[in-house]
Amino acid sequence: MSETFQVTARKWRPMRFEDVAGQEHITRTLKNAIASGRLAHAYLFTGQRGCGKTTVARILAKAINCPNAAKNGYEPCNTCDICLSITEGRSMDVAEIDGASNNGVDDVRMLRDNVKYPPLQGEYKVIIIDEVHMLSTSAFNALLKTLEEPPKHLVFVFATTEVQKVLPTILSRTQRYDFRRIQVDVIVALLRKIADADGIKIDDEALLLIAKKADGSARDAESIFDQAVAFSGMQVETSRLREALNLIDLDFFFEVSDAIAARDPKRAFELAGEITSRGYDIEEFFSGLLEHFRNILTVCVTGSTKLLEVSKVHQEHYTETAKKFSEADLLRLVRLGQNAFERLRASHEPRIVLEVALVEMMLLERAIEVSQLLEEVRGLKTGGRSSGNGVAQEKKTLDEPVTAPPPHSEQQPAPRSSGVEEVKSSAPKNGKRSSTPEPASAKPRAAESDSRTPAPDPEVVASRWSSFGEFLKTKSRPLHSILPDIEFCGVRHSTIYLGTPGKIEKDMLTTMKDEMNLALREFYGSSLSFEAGPKNDMRVKAGSPVVINPEVVQEIVKPKVQERSELEVALMEKLGAQEV
Amino acid sequence: MWSNVIGEARVKHILTSALEHGKLPSAYLFAGPEGTGKDAAAIELAKAINCLNPRNNGTEACDECASCSAISSFTSPAVTFVHALPGKDNDREESEQKEEDLTVIREQRAAKAADPYFNLEIPRATSIKIGQVRELRLALSRSLAGSKRRVVIISEADMMNAQSQNAFLKTLEEPHADTLIILTSSNATRLLPTVHSRCQEIRFEPLLVDEIAQALQEREELPEAQAAFLARLAAGSYSRARQMIGENVQQMRDEIVNFLRMGLSRSRKNATVEVDRFLPRSAGGSYLEKRQAVEQRLMLLTLWLRDALALATKAEHEIINLDQKEALVRFVSRFGDPQRIIVAIGCIDRAMQLTRLQLQLRPVMLSLIVDLEAALL
Numbered sequence: 034m035s036e037t038f039q040v041t042a043r044k045w046r047p048m049r050f051e052d053v054a055g056q057e058h059i060t061r062t063l064k065n066a067i068a069s070g071r072l073a074h075a076y077l078f079t080g081q082r083g084c085g086k087t088t089v090a091r092i093l094a095k096a097i098n099c100p101n102a103a104k105n106g107y108e109p110c111n112t113c114d115i116c117l118s119i120t121e122g123r124s125m126d127v128a129e130i131d132g133a134s135n136n137g138v139d140d141v142r143m144l145r146d147n148v149k150y151p152p153l154q155g156e157y158k159v160i161i162i163d164e165v166h167m168l169s170t171s172a173f174n175a176l177l178k179t180l181e182e183p184p185k186h187l188v189f190v191f192a193t194t195e196v197q198k199v200l201p202t203i204l205s206r207t208q209r210y211d212f213r214r215i216q217v218d219v220i221v222a223l224l225r226k227i228a229d230a231d232g233i234k235i236d237d238e239a240l241l242l243i244a245k246k247a248d249g250s251a252r253d254a255e256s257i258f259d260q261a262v263a264f265s266g267m268q269v270e271t272s273r274l275r276e277a278l279n280l281i282d283l284d285f286f287f288e289v290s291d292a293i294a295a296r297d298p299k300r301a302f303e304l305a306g307e308i309t310s311r312g313y314d315i316e317e318f319f320s321g322l323l324e325h326f327r328n329i330l331t332v333c334v335t336g337s338t339k340l341l342e343v344s345k346v347h348q349e350h351y352t353e354t355a356k357k358f359s360e361a362d363l364l365r366l367v368r369l370g371q372n373a374f375e376r377l378r379a380s381h382e383p384r385i386v387l388e389v390a391l392v393e394m395m396l397l398e399r400a401i402e403v404s405q406l407l408e409e410v411r412g413l414k415t416g417g418r419s420s421g422n423g424v425a426q427e428k429k430t431l432d433e434p435v436t437a438p439p440p441h442s443e444q445q446p447a448p449r450s451s452g453v454e455e456v457k458s459s460a461p462k463n464g465k466r467s468s469t470p471e472p473a474s475a476k477p478r479a480a481e482s483d484s485r486t487p488a489p490d491p492e493v494v495a496s497r498w499s500s501f502g503e504f505l506k507t508k509s510r511p512l513h514s515i516l517p518d519i520e521f522c523g524v525r526h527s528t529i530y531l532g533t534p535g536k537i538e539k540d541m542l543t544t545m546k547d548e549m550n551l552a553l554r555e556f557y558g559s560s561l562s563f564e565a566g567p568k569n570d571m572r573v574k575a576g577s578p579v580v581i582n583p584e585v586v587q588e589i590v591k592p593k594v595q596e597r598s599e600l601e602v603a604l605m606e607k608l609g610a611q612e613v
Numbered sequence: 614m615w616s617n618v619i620g621e622a623r624v625k626h627i628l629t630s631a632l633e634h635g636k637l638p639s640a641y642l643f644a645g646p647e648g649t650g651k652d653a654a655a656i657e658l659a660k661a662i663n664c665l666n667p668r669n670n671g672t673e674a675c676d677e678c679a680s681c682s683a684i685s686s687f688t689s690p691a692v693t694f695v696h697a698l699p700g701k702d703n704d705r706e707e708s709e710q711k712e713e714d715l716t717v718i719r720e721q722r723a724a725k726a727a728d729p730y731f732n733l734e735i736p737r738a739t740s741i742k743i744g745q746v747r748e749l750r751l752a753l754s755r756s757l758a759g760s761k762r763r764v765v766i767i768s769e770a771d772m773m774n775a776q777s778q779n780a781f782l783k784t785l786e787e788p789h790a791d792t793l794i795i796l797t798s799s800n801a802t803r804l805l806p807t808v809h810s811r812c813q814e815i816r817f818e819p820l821l822v823d824e825i826a827q828a829l830q831e832r833e834e835l836p837e838a839q840a841a842f843l844a845r846l847a848a849g850s851y852s853r854a855r856q857m858i859g860e861n862v863q864q865m866r867d868e869i870v871n872f873l874r875m876g877l878s879r880s881r882k883n884a885t886v887e888v889d890r891f892l893p894r895s896a897g898g899s900y901l902e903k904r905q906a907v908e909q910r911l912m913l914l915t916l917w918l919r920d921a922l923a924l925a926t927k928a929e930h931e932i933i934n935l936d937q938k939e940a941l942v943r944f945v946s947r948f949g950d951p952q953r954i955i956v957a958i959g960c961i962d963r964a965m966q967l968t969r970l971q972l973q974l975r976p977v978m979l980s981l982i983v984d985l986e987a988a989l990l
Contacts, residue, residue, distance in 0.1 A: 040638045043787060082810040133779030134747065164807075167779045194807055253810045256638065260813045263636035264627050277627060279816050298926035298951060306931070309849065312623060312818030316802070379966060382912065383646075384819070384848060385919050389955050392926055396951055514878060517947055 041255040045227055046088055048120070049108045050096070053085050054223045054251055055215035060089065062210070064107045067096055073208040075180055075189040077165075079196040080212025083250030086192040087129075089212075090161045093190060094127045095119050098155030115155050126152040127159045132193075133167040141168075141175040148179065151186050158187050165191040166198035173200045180206045214249030217241070223251060224258055233262055235269040242274060281313050283347055286325040287354065293366065293394050294357035301391035308387065315383045319374045319390075323367060329355050330363040362397065369394050491524040494557060501556050508552045512545055520568050523575025527561050529553070530575035532568030539565045614668075614676050615661075617729070618653045619851055620824035624815055628658055629672040637662070638813045640785050640794040642770070644801035645817025648850030651797035652768050653729035654817070659692045659764035660684045662793065687726040691757060693765045694722070695745060697772040699737035730852050733768070741773040746780045753784065753792055763792045770796035771803040778805050785811045819849020829854060845933045846916060862913070865891070866934070869910040870917055876982035877948070877989060888978045900971070907974050908965065915961050917941075918954055925951045948989045960984040 047053045050060035059078075066072055076093070078086040095109035095116045096102050102109055109116050118124040130144070144160065152158045162168075168176075180189060180203065191207065193199060215223075221240045228235050243261065247254035257278065261269050264277035275282060285307075292300035308318050331340050332355035338348040358366075373390035380386045498521045506513040519542075520532035533539040542549060542565040553561045564574065615625050624643075631637050641658075643651040660674035660681045661667060667674065674681050683689035699714050717735055724731045749765065757763050767773070773781065785808065788794060796812060798804060825844035828851055829835045835843070835858065846862060847854035872887040891906050916933055923931040924945045932938060948954070964981040968974060 038635050038637065039790070043639075082807045131780065131783040133776065133782060134743075134750075136776075164779050164782060167776065250810055256810070256813050259636065259638055260627070260815075263631035263634060263638075263813075266630070266634060276623070299928045301926065302923050302928040302931040309819050310821065312816055314816060376962065380962060381965070382848065382915060385915055385958070388919060389922065389958055392922060392951055393955055395926075396955075517943075 041227060041259050042252045045255065048092065048111045050092055051108065053089055055219040056085050056089065056212055059210050059212060063093055067107045072097060072188065074183045074187060075207040076191065077204065077207040077209045078190065078192045078212060079209065081214060081249060082194055083252030084212040084215055085251065086212055087163055090190040090192055094159040094161065097157050097188065098126065126155050129161045129163065132162045132164040136168045136172055138169065138171040138175050141172045145179050148184065148187050159190060161190045161192065163192045166193040166195040170200065173203055177202055215251055217244045220244035220247055220251060220254045224254060233267050233269065236271060239269055239271045239274045242271065242280060246278060246280065279312050279314065281318055281321050283343065286322060287350055289322060290325060290329065290354055296395055298392050298395040301395050302388055305384065305388040305391055309384055315387050316377060319370055319377065323370045326363055326367050326370065329358055330360065333358060333360050333363060365397060366394055494524045494529065495521065504556045505552055509545065509548050512549060515541060522568065522571035525575050529561055529563040530571040531563055531565045532571040533565050615657060615673055618650045618657055619828045620820045621650060621654065621817055624654060624817055627815055632661060632672040633670055637793060639788050639792065640812040642801065642809065642812035642814045643795060643797040643817060644814055645799065646819050646850055647799040648852030649817040649820055650730060650851065651817055655766045655795040655797055656684065656729050658795065659766065662762045662764060663691050685726065687722055691763050693749065693752065694768065695741060695749060695765065696733055696768045697735065697738040697741050698745065699735060730855065732852055741777055743777045743780050746777045750784050753789060765792065765794045767796045769798055771798045771800040778808050782807055782811065820851055825851050825854050833858060865910055866913040866917065869914045873914060873985065876986055884982050888975055892974055903974055904968055907968050907978065911961055911965050915958060918958050921945050922951055922954045925949045925954060953989050956988040957985050960988055
């Protein structure tokens with residue numbers, strides 16, 4: 034069953050010059066040379082994989098030996114004894130040598146000895162050396178003499194994909210033929226012929242897909258075609274083909290660009306998940322995405338979809354999408370994509386590179402917004418304070434997606450809507466802060482400290498505790514750094530009770546007591562002191578309800594495997610490390 | 614049976630329908646990430662082709678007949694399994710192996726036969742030599758009695774250097790009608806375009822977390838929770854998941870996360886201590902071992918930061934280190950700027966590259982800490 038199947042690339046290997054797809058400039062020249070008897074003694078065929086070098090070499094070998102060639106317009110007849118023996122590889126006159134495995138000087142010496150004898154059947158002896166770029170330098174050199182002045186009956190044909198590796202002294206002794214990449218429509222026509230002959234139903238869109246993926250190579254196209262047929266039988270559908278070839282649907286790229294336009298970083302992970310779970314190649318995804326950006330950019334710049342090689346439906350889609358982006362955005366997206374492409378090569382974790390790159394793209398600030406912002410700034414200069422709001426607002430929208438959720442604290446975080454106000458009121462006090470938005474926990478509430486309360490009202494102290502954190506940042510960074518781990522347990526009689534997760538924090542608070550007290554006094558404007566200790570103790574002292582922290586429960590319930598040093602306990606509690 | 618291959622439903626479908634329609638090509642290229650079962654699928658396909666009592670319309674091996682068991686144990690004359698061998702590439706002569714190497718090779722091949730997901734680790738085996746390609750060509754020219762079709766599996770075909778690949782082209786394009794060549798590679802881009810173009814390329818996708826977890830439970834008899842944990846960290850590679858079984862991954866992860874925290878909190882001194890925890894200053898371990906330790910931890914740290922990024926962009930359900938969620942939430946509440954986390958991931962990437970350049974590890978790690986601090990704070 035399976036023994037009888039021969040891959041299309043072999044079954045359909047052209048046997049006549051006119052069957053060779055997309056290389057008319059070469060086949061015509063060769064036919065003319067045979068017709069006029071001006072055959073060169075050495076040919077060099079170059080071109081990328083699968084464009085017909087070896088095939089043409091074999092046809093040439095037949096054409097110059099076939100006794101019927103002159104009658105057939107210098108095409109081999111493929112029926113005479115000579116043609117058949119060459120096709121079956123048993124001709125004594127035609128030797129096809131694999132340059133990669135017979136690359137030593139000894140092989141060439143042997144060859145040189147053999148070519149002295151005249152051909153047995155036909156007119157010419159033909160030596161085809163495939164992958165000739167793999168010959169060693171000494172082998173090349175050993176060949177030079179024979180190549181320059183070969184016996185009359187001898188024709189050399191060299192085939193290679195890497196002509197730059199062939200010595201110049203060889204090049205100058207041969208006639209060089211550059212094979213072209215085969216055009217997409219030529220490949221489509223070729224595949225159509227094969228499909229019809231084999232009785233396979235396949236539509237033009239599917240053939241176009243295959244031809245594009247084959248990238249100018251007939252052999253690639255034919256083996257992809259085989260794969261498609263093996264996957265879906267005698268009837269090939271485009272959707273199944275995409276699945277079989279793992280081609281990424283253009284619609285998927287639109288999904289990506291929509292998510293980028295919507296600046297929805299959450300989608301980045303979902304999309305990355307889809308890419309990997311559908312088995313798409315990540316490198317292929319990036320090159321496809323870059324092409325997609327290029328298409329959008331083309332529409333942006335030219336204002337029309339004429340230059341795009343896509344279907345009608347997608348052209349409209351591109352027009353729509355182009356409205357969402359500016360040229361500057363697209364250029365930056367392209368750059369991000371290229372960076373990711375490079376990182377991909379070096380990374381062991383392609384999926385993370387993909388995720389990070391997608392998040393990066395979705396966080397990209399729009400050039401439009403920046404230019405609007407600039408406009409606002411200009412307005413600020415001329416229009417004065419009233420448009421200052423505008424700037425703040427604009428800034429806010431720029432920041433929003435990059436600002437993290439506020440620090441976790443029991444107190445209510447500053448509501449988002451008041452952002453504008455805050456920026457405004459903090460501006461006079463600390464100009465720096467409003468111009469450079471602090472990352473993460475920046476909540477410039479501290480500035481409200483002008484409303485001084487002489488007697489510490491527990492409610493007020495509690496509600497402004499989170500702002501105190503910000504204030505502390507400007508006073509003492511060490512204290513600020515541990516603050517998120519400290520729980521505000523309550524106020525009683527001018528004493529703030531602070532719950533510490535471990536000894537380190539407690540010690541630190543004790544040693545830096547003076548600084549802390551000073552900061553408290555400055556911020557709340559009245560003499561407050563504090564006491565630090567384990568959370569639950571402090572809660573009791575402060576008179577607030579004891580909340581059993583699930584973390585603590587876990588810690589108690591879990592049997593300890595080994596004794597740990599205080600430092601480790603502190604680390605675990607403070608930093609949330611878990612025991613293994 | 615195809616159930617020997619974990620997941621990869623799409624690949625199985627392609628292969629079985631090719632078997633069913635009798636449309637097997639002369640050469641396949643199985644490309645895809647490491648540990649997704651490319652070799653396993655190749656062996657399974659070889660069995661299905663040669664099986665004496667094939668099931669399901671001739672698309673599935675029975676795993677019982679003489680042919681199947683011979684192929685499974687790498688003793689079948691019909692199946693040649695080629696892999697990288699140690700020694701110099703001395704072109705002409707057939708590659709001769711030293712006695713001690715032979716023992717290792719035999720052991721490794723036995724392990725691979727017992728479990729196709731095993732990664733061969735033969736010391737100094739850096740390439741598939743041209744001598745091997747020549748031997749193979751010679752072997753293929755001889756006829757074969759008793760088997761349906763000869764199958765050549767070239768494992769990690771990208772280990773062939775340019776010379777071997779070129780020497781293989783002719784065989785690859787026009788092998789005997791009764792020969793199937795299967796190249797497997799996790800770095801398929803390193804293969805020449807001329808090789809690619811002669812094969813039908815079949816892409817393997819990263820395995821799903823559930824598939825890995827289930828396989829770990831069934832094959833390695835791991836408890837469910839551990840299996841799920843390792844499966845999440847494995848990034849779609851069954852081999853990697855299994856490699857981590859013996860090691861205390863959780864502890865490694867916690868160490869490296871502590872290292873990160875140290876760097877971001879007050880004390881640099883502690884960061885040094887943390888580095889020394891997994892990089893014993895003088896005692897024990899070759900550079901390679903230390904480097905692997907560092908690379909493993911950096912990988913875990915990357916995963917952890919990636920989770921932080923997921924959390925910071927509100928994609929909670931994408932988190933891999935589920936057991937660390939609270940710590941991640943706390944981390945993100947402080948360093949939650951996604952842009953900065955992205956920069957931090959870039960820093961780790963660079964540190965990875967530096968370790969691969971074989972630089973001194975401690976300075977690399979300490980400078981990483983400084984970079985991370987600059988990135989995040």
